Amino acid sequence: MKNKVIRGIPVSPSIAIGKVFLYSPRDITFKRIKKKGSVDEEICKFEKSRRKSLRQLRALKSELKKLPTKEPVRLIDIQILFLQDPLLLNSVEKRIRNNKEAAAEAILNLLESLKRDFQEIPDSYISERYLDVKDVGDRLLKNLGEDKIEMELKGHNNIVVAERLSPTETAQMSVDKVSGIVTERGGKTSHIAIIAEALNIPAVVGVNGLLNETESGDEIIVDGISGIVVVNPDENTKRTFEQKEKEAERIQKEFLKHKDLPATTIDGYSIDICANIELPMELGFIKKYGAKGVGLLRTEFLYLTSESIPDEDEQYRFYSEIARVCSPDYAIIRTLDLGGDKVFKTKTKEEANPFLGWRGIRFSISNNEIFRTQLRAILKASSKGNIRLLIPMVSQVEEMIEVRKIVKDIMKELKKEGHPFDENIEIGAMVEVPSVCLLADHFARVVDFFSIGTNDLTQYTLAVDRGNKRVSGLYDHLDPSVLKLMRVTVEHAHHNNKWVGVCGGIAADIVAVPVLIGLEVDELSLPPSFIPQVKNVIRGLSLKEARELLTQAEKMRSATEVREFLKGELLKRFPSLKNILLEVEK
Amino acid sequence: MYQKKTKIKNSLGIHARPASMIVKLASKFESKVELEKDNIDVNAKSIMGVLMLASEKGQEIVVRACGEDEKEAVKAVVELIGKRKFDEE
Numbered sequence: 001m002k003n004k005v006i007r008g009i010p011v012s013p014s015i016a017i018g019k020v021f022l023y024s025p026r027d028i029t030f031k032r033i034k035k036k037g038s039v040d041e042e043i044c045k046f047e048k049s050r051r052k053s054l055r056q057l058r059a060l061k062s063e064l065k066k067l068p069t070k071e072p073v074r075l076i077d078i079q080i081l082f083l084q085d086p087l088l089l090n091s092v093e094k095r096i097r098n099n100k101e102a103a104a105e106a107i108l109n110l111l112e113s114l115k116r117d118f119q120e121i122p123d124s125y126i127s128e129r130y131l132d133v134k135d136v137g138d139r140l141l142k143n144l145g146e147d148k149i150e151m152e153l154k155g156h157n158n159i160v161v162a163e164r165l166s167p168t169e170t171a172q173m174s175v176d177k178v179s180g181i182v183t184e185r186g187g188k189t190s191h192i193a194i195i196a197e198a199l200n201i202p203a204v205v206g207v208n209g210l211l212n213e214t215e216s217g218d219e220i221i222v223d224g225i226s227g228i229v230v231v232n233p234d235e236n237t238k239r240t241f242e243q244k245e246k247e248a249e250r251i252q253k254e255f256l257k258h259k260d261l262p263a264t265t266i267d268g269y270s271i272d273i274c275a276n277i278e279l280p281m282e283l284g285f286i287k288k289y290g291a292k293g294v295g296l297l298r299t300e301f302l303y304l305t306s307e308s309i310p311d312e313d314e315q316y317r318f319y320s321e322i323a324r325v326c327s328p329d330y331a332i333i334r335t336l337d338l339g340g341d342k343v344f345k346t347k348t349k350e351e352a353n354p355f356l357g358w359r360g361i362r363f364s365i366s367n368n369e370i371f372r373t374q375l376r377a378i379l380k381a382s383s384k385g386n387i388r389l390l391i392p393m394v395s396q397v398e399e400m401i402e403v404r405k406i407v408k409d410i411m412k413e414l415k416k417e418g419h420p421f422d423e424n425i426e427i428g429a430m431v432e433v434p435s436v437c438l439l440a441d442h443f444a445r446v447v448d449f450f451s452i453g454t455n456d457l458t459q460y461t462l463a464v465d466r467g468n469k470r471v472s473g474l475y476d477h478l479d480p481s482v483l484k485l486m487r488v489t490v491e492h493a494h495h496n497n498k499w500v501g502v503c504g505g506i507a508a509d510i511v512a513v514p515v516l517i518g519l520e521v522d523e524l525s526l527p528p529s530f531i532p533q534v535k536n537v538i539r540g541l542s543l544k545e546a547r548e549l550l551t552q553a554e555k556m557r558s559a560t561e562v563r564e565f566l567k568g569e570l571l572k573r574f575p576s577l578k579n580i581l582l583e584v585e586k
Numbered sequence: 587m588y589q590k591k592t593k594i595k596n597s598l599g600i601h602a603r604p605a606s607m608i609v610k611l612a613s614k615f616e617s618k619v620e621l622e623k624d625n626i627d628v629n630a631k632s633i634m635g636v637l638m639l640a641s642e643k644g645q646e647i648v649v650r651a652c653g654e655d656e657k658e659a660v661k662a663v664v665e666l667i668g669k670r671k672f673d674e675e
Contacts (some may be wrong), residue, residue, distance in 0.1 A: 085609075122640070
């Protein structure tokens, strides 16, 4: 279809024009088999395809028999056996009958699970037989009328289009070949959004109906500023977006020029602006975007991208490198925050309510070995620079007391072993659960600092799953209730001489900058590419007016009111921001 | 039910070709035929099952069958694995 405009949620403020790369082959196949028949029809379809495949293979076999070598015949032989395997036939039928999967879906899903089975076999000669199974599967799909799908990214200017992308899938994408990302699912703070921001790739998520409108190779525009996606744009549309892209780039460049100026308001109030980092390849962004160290190092990637749990040495090397790059500024390392949307597949069982379940510090305290390994690595790295320790998903004071006990214990251990470490390492708690805000004066006695994670704090305060498209519209970190919780936290922390940082999505939302300054938090940590513009806004504000804006915002009754109000005030002061302001998700 | 133990003697173990041979042979019998290694049972008529056993040279395998022709089935499979060494050497 020509010039098809679809709207989604913008998550990374830039624009790209490129060609569609459909990421997951399943999505494509599922799209094409939308007209799923009844169970019996699907079983019949499968059986027909199986018989056709058998006929083809037998014909091929008799051809190959004429050859002098026997190996090719053997390969076909084994494929024929796969097609007749009672176990495999039974599981396809079960999938169609019990799981109500379409024939093609059943084959793809079975292939996925066989792939894992084969991978577990240490004998590489046998594990490679998966390729034979895969060949058979592809033949079956083809005979069902499904195409074989290319997975490899080729050339540049690929816009990856997918139903959703897992953190691991995203991490394994070759970034230099991807110039934009569009997903059918996901919200403003889903993982893909965080990564796209970090890598400065335009992205739009939550694009309903996307997969029905796109084919691999289509031309597509991704506008991560307004959340618009255009499939097969006409010349006029293309020109408009190219202009917009240039303008956005120009403004970003302008900001970038002043990236190293301090974040100080007109009336002299200063705040630290740090970077949120997750991947080793982002380390270069610290200097590039003028960050003062790392305010949040997420460590989940270490665990999610490797087959086994990373050992102490591997972690120690990574953390030491961060410490070295940031020096003399600090790097805050957050311990493993597994659970929720970053499920550790092999270790954790599915939970009915993962966001209210066994995640963050709850998981770590009960997985002593994993936790101690990470803490040892962090503590050892603390001798290489200025490292601080941050604990995620804290909800009870006792948890922080327990953490301190464990850290003390490990320090004793390291001393005995003769490893140097920072004996006064600061230990902080993430503020994500409203209980921490309300009991902040108790927490202030057992922590050295607080770091407010507004994504989860908002989600837990408003009872909104940010990844659920049906309700994600209710999610906005500018909700007055969230502002009040932040205010309580800052007041109690400062009263106890403890400092407070903000590392959630709110810190990268320029509309929210005035209220964060008004709250007088001590540090903001955000995806590096947003730092120049946030600093720019801070330098144009005064603390006095920021306080007033906050007071007014807190009196409002909804996030929409707050956002409209702040946006108006911001544009009054910075008219040029109009072109890069993310449109609010409605 | 009838069962017998045997040892894998060919140098590559039960890789693709031997696995195919076992499946083809076992499928000729009416009985249910199973292989057991390290307390794992697999259907000897399933190529997937036999491959998943990942048996190497020197390992012991129990061949078990149940049905009208159980004795013949076990004897044939044991012979293939132990005596004929999959006709490899």
